[in-house]
Amino acid sequence: xxxxxxxxxxxxxxxxxxxxxxxxxxxxxxxxxxxxxxxxxxxxxxxxxxxxxxxxxxxxxxxxxxxxxxxxxxxxxxxxxxxxxxxxxxxxxxxxxxxxxxxxxxxxxxxxxxxxxxxxxxxxxxxxxxxxxxxxxxxxxxxxxxxxxxxxxxxxxxxxxxxxxxxxxxxxx
Numbered sequence: 001x002x003x004x005x006x007x008x009x010x011x012x013x014x015x016x017x018x019x020x021x022x023x024x025x026x027x028x029x030x031x032x033x034x035x036x037x038x039x040x041x042x043x044x045x046x047x048x049x050x051x052x053x054x055x056x057x058x059x060x061x062x063x064x065x066x067x068x069x070x071x072x073x074x075x076x077x078x079x080x081x082x083x084x085x086x087x088x089x090x091x092x093x094x095x096x097x098x099x100x101x102x103x104x105x106x107x108x109x110x111x112x113x114x115x116x117x118x119x120x121x122x123x124x125x126x127x128x129x130x131x132x133x134x135x136x137x138x139x140x141x142x143x144x145x146x147x148x149x150x151x152x153x154x155x156x157x158x159x160x161x162x163x164x165x166x167x168x169x170x171x172x173x
Contacts, residue, residue, distance in 0.1 A: 016109065048076065
């Protein structure tokens with residue numbers, strides 16, 4: 001797919017069909033993140049590609065607004081070992097963006113669900129909830145979960161009205 005078309009068609013998809021992703025699609029998503037830049041070439045991130053239905057059901061409850069993601073056949077938990085880099089948030093954000101764009105390139109839909117600085121409930125954070133269920137080290141920060149699948153309906157692409165805002169980009173000549 002043409003890159004401009006990918007950019008125009010990248011939307012947050014919150015409703016997915018039951019169709020599973022192919023091994024080839026998952027491999028292409030994995031390979032896309034191998035090209036991600038990292039501050040000081042540290043690459044502190046670690047991605048968890050989850051297709052197990054029981055784990056997906058558990059992850060769909062990480063915060064009150066995340067229930068819809070249980071429809072998605074793939075969840076990618078974007079984490080990083082925070083002891084390796086103080087730039088882990090930026091590195092994880094770039095990884096997540098690559099995943100979102102590659103999903104569109106493959107004809108899939110995806111949605112970023114923020115984990116960092118979010119609550120599971122009034123007692124524990126969304127991060128702690130996920131750490132408990134994925135058995136991750138306490139040194140790991142979790143940026144987000146990317147839900148990926150076949151969109152239930154074709155997302156409406158961005159058009160000129162979304163990009164023609166002269167106040168967002170300032171030219172200094």
